[in-house]
Amino acid sequence: MTAQVTIYSSNRCGYCFRAKRLLDSKGLSYEEISVDGRQDVRQQMMQLTGNRTVPQIMVNGNAIGGCDELYLLDRQQKLDPLLATS
Known part of the structure; x- marks a missing residue:
């Protein structure tokens, strides 16, 4: 079973695009949560990850940066190996 991956992102973010491109190249499905114009979602992301910049990537509920x-x-x-863990 593959890991559960969540990426907090913005449509205006080149780093977000690069991170998603790498995940896509692994053939991995992930949940993408946009923070664009959504201060409540950005606050949630900050509480979960401790960071305010995007992208923020979580694997199995753990923030990896x-x-x-x-x-x-x-x-x-x-x-x-991280993405292969369940």
């Missing part, structure tokens, strides 16, 4: 952290995990060959 943003785009840079996602690509770092991939370069370290730690992303695929």
Whole structure:
């Protein structure tokens, strides 16, 4: 079973696009939650992740960070095992 992935994003964010492109390249389905014009959703994201910038990515309910952290995990060959956990 694959991991449950949630990404908080904005349509105006290049880093969000890059993060989603990497997740898409893994053939992974994920829940995308847009914070555009939604201060309540951004507040929820900040409470869950401790960060106010997007993207914020959560795997199985654990915040892993943003785009840079996602690509770092991939370069370290730690992303695929993380995404394969249930």
